[in-house]
Amino acid sequence: MATDQTYKKKVESAINNPKLSEALHLFGDAYLTSRENAFQGRLDFEAMRKDLAEIKDDVRIRRKELLAEFIKNAEAAGSTVFIAKDTQEANEYVINLAKKKNAKLIAKSKSMVSEEAHFNAALEAEGIKTSETDLGEWIIQLAGQRPSHMVMPAIHMFKEEVAELFSKETGQQLSPDIKSLVNVAREQLRKGYFDADIGLTGANFLVADTGGIGLVTNEGNARLCATLPEVHVVFSGIHKLVRSMEDAVKITRLLPRNATGQLLTSYITWIRGAVPTDGKAKEQHIVLIDGGREALYESKACRDALRCIQCGACANVCPVYQTVGGHVFGSTYISAIGVILTAFYEGLDKAKEITRACIGCRSCSAVCPSNIDLEEIILHLRTQVTQEYGMGMIKNVAFKAVMKNRGLFHSMIRAASKLQRPVTHKNAVDGERPIIRHLPMHFMDRDFTEWRDLPSVAEKSFRDQFKGIVQNVKNSRYKVGFFVGCGADFVYPEVGTSLIKVLNALDVEVVFPQKQNCCGIPALYSGDTETGVDLARQNVEAFTEAEVDYILCVCPTCTMGVKRDFVKRLADSPDWSAKARALSEKTMDASDFLENVLHASEKLTGFKPQGTVTYHDSCHLKRGNKVFKEPRALLNAGGYSVEEMKNSDRCCGFGGTYSFLSHPQISKQITTDKVQTIKAVNSKTVAMDCPGCMIMLKGAMGKADPNVRCAHTIELMAEALDGKE
Amino acid sequence: MTPNTHLSCFVEAARRVGTEVTQVDSLQDAAAYIAEKTSGIALVPETVLADKHDLKTLLGAAGVDVYEGDFRKAGHVPNAGITFSNFAMADTGTVVLESTMENIRLATTLPEIHFVLVDPKTILEDNLSAVKPMTEMHKGSEPRFVAYITGPSRTADIERVLTIGCHGPRELHILLVEGISSDLMEI
Secondary structure: OOHHHHHHHHHHHOOOHHHHHHHHHHHHHHHHHHHHHHHOOOOOHHHHHHHHHHHHHHHHHHHHHHHHHHHHHHHOOOOOEEEEOOOHHHHHHHHHHHHHHOOOOEEOOOOHHHOOHHHHHHHHHOOOHHHEOOOHHHHHHHHHHOOOOOOOOOOOOHHHHHHHHHHHHHHOOOOOHHHHHHHHHHHHHHHHHHHEEEEOOOOOEEOHHHHHEEEEEOOOOOHHHHHHHEEEEEEEEEHHEOOHHHHHHHHHHHHHHHHHHOOOOOOEEEEEEOOOOOOEEEEEEEEOOOOHHHHHHHHHOOOHHHHHOOHHHHHHHHHHHHHHHOOOOOOOOEEHHHHHHHHOOHEEEEEEHHHHHOOOOOOOHHHHHHHHOOOHHHHHHHHHHHHHOOOOOOHHHHHHHHHHHHHHHHHHHHHHHHHOOOHHOOOOOOOOOEEOOOOOOOOHHHHOOOOOOEEOOOOOOHHHHHHHOOOOOOOOOOOEEEHHHHHHHHHOOHHHHHHHHHHHHHEEEEEOOOOOOOOOOHHHHHHHHHHHHHHHHHHHHHHHHHOOOEEEEEEEHHHHHHHHHHHHHOOOOOHHHHHHHHHHHHEEEEHHHHHHHHHHHHHHHHOOOOOOEEEEEOOHHHHHHHHHHHHHHHHHOOOEOOOOOOOOOOOOOOOOOHHHOOOHHHHHHHHHHHHHHHHHOOOEEEEOOHHHHHHHHHHHHHOOOOOEEEEHHHHHHEEEEEHHH | OOHHHHHHHHHHHHHHOOOOEEOOHHHHHHHHHHHHHHHOOEOOOOOOHHHHHHHHHHHHHHHOOEOOOOOOOHOOOEEEEEEEOOEOOOOOOOOEEEOOOOHHHHHHHHOOOEEEEHHHHHHEOOOOOHHHHHHHHHOOOOEEEEEEOOOOOOOOOOOOOOOOOOOOOOOEEEEEEEOOOOOOOOO
């Protein structure tokens, strides 16, 4: 797929604006700390988010009945409810109402669905003025922009820019002092609440059993909008429905904590019906907007996205968002949830670039308070994008023509190991394999080797080395099948040989089914399900024949592939899926197996002190397989002393083909962050459990500080064993 | 948690978000405290508890400039608003005001300073224990406006810098006074 040129330009200009990225990084770091503090104590985030997911799923199933209940109760309390099939109908409703009331000014508090509706433009076109009263929204209204974050719409702007906008608006020369700028907004907007004929708010909840709405805010503008004008319009997506006050209260326990690290926002306002206003009953209109939500509810693969409570956390932790900001990585809604909502509310075409911009680190899925597997849904959409728009020539040839054909794939790699000789160089770290410092093709150099070395393909792959390895296991406790994965097979076979050494030392015998092939994730992440299914079959066949007790991977992405994806990919055929399920149950990441099945950190003792290592948590190991304590336990037992780096579980920037083909520039920035955190730890070794991260970090550290070694935990354990002997 | 730990938890949580919390012996003392902090007109809604405790008289006697008249005509930014509360929540330091009476809304949204009189007996453990009284308040089909207030108005919309006093009151003072009312439905 040819990358859209305007999109590419947007990426470039965002990358050339390090000030924004810097601000988003500072914010991301501060966010993690305050969120952690907010959940401290007796709150169990995992239990709370599962509970919320159940609530939202029940609401989805019973939505028709609950919506009817909400409407009945709201109307009984004097509200007028209108269901708009799309945002245009919603705008028209308010335009007609405004005309009927002869309204000149609408004071608005924050409503994302009104952004979705381009509400302000639609109303202004009819001569009705709208005034955003949320500080961030007002800033971007004055700037003529769109929000770049769901909770902090103007997060991309700096105080100097705000001062300039406010100066223009007030006709005074204002200094960029935040406190006084906030004061200017307070003074400027106050009159508007009194003058406005209509106050418009969003809604965080539509409570079915009371017929009321709930608003979660900090500034106090929503309360003013809902109080002073004679007419109150509530603009809300239909997915804000909850069953009861109890459901809503449960959400208030998660939303502020996960959004801003607050235990509760300054104001939560519960409004039902036509409350008294200036001696009369207020006119309250609730506009409930579908706008693509019903279609999203009906999509089995994507519907969990409507569990979203709009906390914005998926952006806060996203390395791509932190690199390019919400104006690039999103549309009306930004970051991970934005990718999905854009596809449904604005169309797949509008989302095709951003579905590919996700690096697949799963940070969003881990932080989501509604337990939405955002990354999984984005992958699904990427498949649709690929089906509709293709995935580009390179990937077509690589996946469909080469990888599916195991013989061809492997002989091409053998050939590559010879062909690369003219461009490889000796590695600065002794004993490490040669690297590629520069590629001869100048046009590729910028994205490929300017900022990182590329690994050379191993002289002899693991699959070719295996037959020559002698295993001395007398009383074998287990027979394990080794799923090597492409990285360890062709680039770092020493990880595989190390694994055999460590397992043999614990009386475990290793078998290697030669018919195994790539796990298929690279193809799948590019949206090529067909190749994914084919590869799953090849591997399931190879490992079923091998009859092993466990299947071990040294690459957590492969672990996810074998454990989770094969079952899904082969779900259509009962025979294949039964086999895949049987394998899935036996599949583990190597560190997980060593620690939790073999209890290696207790069994293996008497190591010499090995010095300090710092540990990088690979995305798919920690968030994909929930393994992070195990490698640390192993390393500490092996005589290493693990010193933690900052944000050890932030993505290294690899993302497979992401760093080579789709978004090398974004990758580069994310890797630069990681390199900095590594350098801040005084350790000459970085341990990790993923060959993908090894490719990225060995390459980047090679350019940044060649004396720092990047190694797989299993390699370090094998070396510790060698030292013992 | 015992009522006593609720109280200390409430005070700590409220102070953490910038609320001034003071325990006083009587409503007279509360009135004196308020008089000292105000420098302009004060909106005092005539709620059930305000009438029961003759709040306006107490405040007036202490020297507070209690506004008489239509709250909507008290200017865009009156100096103070003085209210009771229905109940409070210890874990978050929140006060809950059943504000369907418009004057309660005006007295708590417009002024620079909001003073809330809270009976410590009405402090609940957390917001889950508030579900019951919240549901109770929403029985029937009358219009309702219930406000949870946790600290002063705040924003972080410019460069993520926490700034107090965006659109709502810049200061929130909670005065803990025994014997106001232990009925969570009363304000």
